[in-house]
Amino acid sequence: MAKVLYITAHPHDEAQSFSMAAGKAFIEEYKNLNAEDEIVHIDLYKENIPQIDADVFSGWGKLQSGKGFEELSASEKEKVERLGQLSEQFVAADKYVFVTPLWNFSFPPVMKAYLDSVAVAGKTFKYTELGPVGLLTDKKAIHIQARGGIYSEGPAAELEMGHRYLGIMMNFFGVPSFDGVFIEGQAAMPEKAQEIKENGVARAKDAAHTF
Numbered sequence: 001m002a003k004v005l006y007i008t009a010h011p012h013d014e015a016q017s018f019s020m021a022a023g024k025a026f027i028e029e030y031k032n033l034n035a036e037d038e039i040v041h042i043d044l045y046k047e048n049i050p051q052i053d054a055d056v057f058s059g060w061g062k063l064q065s066g067k068g069f070e071e072l073s074a075s076e077k078e079k080v081e082r083l084g085q086l087s088e089q090f091v092a093a094d095k096y097v098f099v100t101p102l103w104n105f106s107f108p109p110v111m112k113a114y115l116d117s118v119a120v121a122g123k124t125f126k127y128t129e130l131g132p133v134g135l136l137t138d139k140k141a142i143h144i145q146a147r148g149g150i151y152s153e154g155p156a157a158e159l160e161m162g163h164r165y166l167g168i169m170m171n172f173f174g175v176p177s178f179d180g181v182f183i184e185g186q187a188a189m190p191e192k193a194q195e196i197k198e199n200g201v202a203r204a205k206d207a208a209h210t211f
Helices: 018-033 054-064 074-092 109-118 155-159 162-173 190-208
Strands: 003-008 038-043 095-101 125-128 131-134 140-147 177-184
Touching: 003 018, 003 074, 018 038, 018 095, 018 140, 018 177, 018 190, 054 074, 074 109, 095 162, 109 162, 131 162, 140 162, 140 190, 162 177, 177 190
Parallel strands: 003 038, 003 095, 095 140, 140 177
Antiparallel strands: 125 131
16 A cells, blocks of 8 residues: 655645646546555645744754754744654655646745755755765656646746756655656637646546556
């Protein structure tokens, strides 16, 4: 039995969001094919995802200096503990499904905050004499992303940084398998938006068969 984290970063649901519609189709198909697997939905717009701020740095500093957790301030305790929970949950999972829109050439900022929370030395990677080495070498991941324009080819392809950034982070963590399903062009071609959505949903369902 595998543990799957279904990580969504969109304030809207599948009725309004193309990425969420494809994501829902993917995860429902995956459930049908893998009934015994545990699927945990992490809605980044509803979860407590602390940013790495002054409280976090202060709390970490105190712990590294030898102080006990009880010596942290209430705010430091809350944020440091939550970051620890998120990173432990991430490491304990076997598969990751990321669902995001393409906003301003990247993804919503809450996704960056989440990735920061799980990028922890000793958990998802380690430092060596030859540089950092990923520790999640037995995991796999997929990114389902909706793009209003066309970014899979042409000059705009160089501007897409959301999927590329996720790919960099998965490589950094040592994740050997990282794929993508892209739904694009609905804003550029509104007359074809429904067709584009249906095609994206179908491809997402197909991707679930090999995930």
